[in-house]
Amino acid sequence: MDYRGQRCPAPIVALGRASRSTPGAVVELLADDPAAEFDVPAWCRLRGATLLSAIEAGGADTATWRVFVIRLPEA
Structure with missing residues (x-):
């Protein structure tokens, strides 16, 4: 899910x-x-999801953004 350019x-x-x-x-x-x-x-903690990784991406000539990999909670 690509939410770059969108605010929380x-x-x-x-x-x-x-x-x-x-x-x-x-x-x-x-x-x-x-x-x-x-x-x-915070959403992961509150909803019982597992944050598998959070990686900062981007470079000197591009905006910084993050890639989050999340296991969603079971129903």
């Missing part, structure tokens, strides 16, 4: 929708809103 809570809302439609799935979320660094792990 859009990525969080997308995680909520995905968890309802595909419980237990592993999803990749791309986000460049600095708030996502805190909001995504």
Whole structure:
């Protein structure tokens, strides 16, 4: 799910929708809103999801963004 260029809570809302439609799935979320660094792990803790990884990406000539890999909670 690519949410670069969109502000929170859009990525969080997308995680909520995905968890309802595909419980237990592993999803990749791309986000460049600095708030996502805190909001995504918090959402995982509150909803019982597992944050498998959070990697910072981008380079000197591009904007910084993060790739989150999340196992959604089971139904």
